[in-house]
Amino acid sequence: MSVGTDGAPAGAGGAAPQRIPFNRPTLQGRELEYVRSAVEHGHTSAEGPFSTKAAGILREESGARDVLLTTSCTAALEMTALLLDVGxxxxxxxxxxxxxxxxxxxxxxxxxxxxxxxxxxxxxVDPDRLADLMDDTVRAVVPIHYAGVACDIEGIRAVLERWPRAELVEDNAHGLFGRYRGRPLGSFGRFATLSFHETKNFTCGEGGALLLNDDADVARAHVLYHKGTNRREFLLGQVDKYTWQDTGSSFGLSDILAAYLYAQLEERDQVLAKRRAAFERYSRALAPEADRLGYRLPCVPEDREPGYHMFYVLLPDRATRDRVLAEMHRGGVHATFHYVPLHSAPAGRRFSAREVACPVSDAVSGRLLRLPYYTDIGEAETDRVVECFLSALSA
Ligand SMILES: Cc1ncc(COP(=O)(O)O)c(C=O)c1O
Known part of the structure; x- marks a missing residue:
């Protein structure tokens, strides 16, 4: 069943071709049944039965020591800042x-x-540029596995070996179930974070998770997670009341959302297979024209399995990208750009340790175009997106 992101009922309208959204969240299995069951069960706050099941899948698949479901990936990143006492x-x-x-x-x-x-x-993250930046004030390095393709983890770890105070935190918002040299993304850092926002492969509207890969972090992480209290010890019968122990916040995901998420995670093989098929359709259709029209497709090195989070195209320059985007929108296809570099954003300048040049980020930000890509995108839609893209580019 599909749920339009723009509020328009699927298939509405007259003869005009249906608009293809950038993203379309879909039910993949037993989401609504489980949401009902969570409500009927009565434990609708964090750490209910569905949270345990969803976290269990994530723990088994990643090999993490523990997994905490959070209200967002942002909240999970905030927990890593607290756990590392970043100041x-x-x-x-x-x-x-x-x-x-x-x-x-x-x-x-x-x-x-x-x-x-x-x-x-x-x-x-470019390991050579990372090596240039490192000094002994660095407490954490937080790479992103962009589009679900692992960054150069070995290169980054080789740099970090020389700086033991700096911890690796994987922002794995895009790469759940992706792999690097056979090993799951999210298993390399001391911490890793996940996102279940509406735009992600597995979603519950808003949600996230913190993966703890070091036993030594587990006890304190639960205190931070429980609003700074030792409530977990209380629930385990280890203390007779719980009290304020540490910093923390209200990070936990409601079991209603965890129920929805669990149903999505149960269907992970189906979700990944569908996304992989759509990725391959785009690749097959676009590769033949790439050299002639001067664009580049996503690169997946042989030692990596992607999480199939997005499909992007790098155009020759910003002017071409902006023109193609505008043309595609006119044709009813909602392609989009992506990150605006952080180093030159107003708050990026305000919070930065020092000015650094990031020429590749600047260039990629101006050239990158993301095509509509979601779990249930069909062949008719990907064909139309490709046709619209090629005709916009050739115009
Ligand atoms: C790389 C990355 N990290 C973190 C986030 C934040 O995720 P959330 O919306 O779950 O807080 C996003 C959101 O898109 C993201 O792309």
Missing amino acids: PDDTVVVPSFGFVTTALAYARQGARILFCDIEEQTLG
Whole structure:
């Protein structure tokens, strides 16, 4: 069943071709049944039965020591800032071509941000640029597996080996179930974060998760998660009342949303297969014209399996990208751009440790165009998107 993101009923309208949205969240299995069951069961706050099941899938698939479902990926990133006691004496490295809250989660704790440029192949943190930035104030390095394709994890880890104070936090908002050299994304950092926002492969409207890969973080993470209290010990019968112990906040995901999420995660093989098929249709249809028309398709190095989060095209320059976007919108196809570089954004400048140039981020931001891509996008839709893209580009 499909739910229009723009409020328009699917198939409405006269002879005009139906608009193709950028994203269309869909039911994949037993979402509504489980939501009803969560309500009827009565435990609708965090850490109910569906939260346990959903976190269980994530733990088994990633090998994490523990998984906490959060209200968003942003909240999970904020938890990592608290767990690392990030403060005004620290700097945190994030890609400039990235999401605002990957930086903001640390900036709001008082840290200064160092913006790292990306490499052209995967659009992830460039280990050479990272090496240039490192010093002993760096407390965390937070790469993004852009579009669900792993960044150069080995290169990044080789740099971090020389800086033991700096912890690796994987912002894996895009890459759930992706792999790097056979190992799940999210299993490399001390922490990893996930997003279940409406636009992600697996969604519950708004949601996220924190993956803890070190046993030593588990007990404190539960205190922060429980609003700074030892409520978990109380629930386990280890103390007779719970009290304020530490910093923290209200990070937990409602079991109503966890029920929806669990139904989506149960269908992970089907979801990934559909997204992979759509990715391959786009690749097959667009590859033959790439050289002639001067665009580039996503690059997936042989040692990586993508999470199939998005399909983008890199056009020769910003003017062409903007023209093609406008033309596609006129044709009813909602393609879109992506991140505006953080290093030159007003708050990026305000929170940055020092000015850095990120020329690849600037160039990619101006050239990148994302095609409509969602789990239930059909062949007729991808064909029409390709036709609209090629005719806009050739115009
Ligand atoms: C790389 C990345 N990190 C973090 C986020 C924030 O996710 P959320 O909306 O779940 O807080 C996003 C959102 O799109 C993202 O793309």
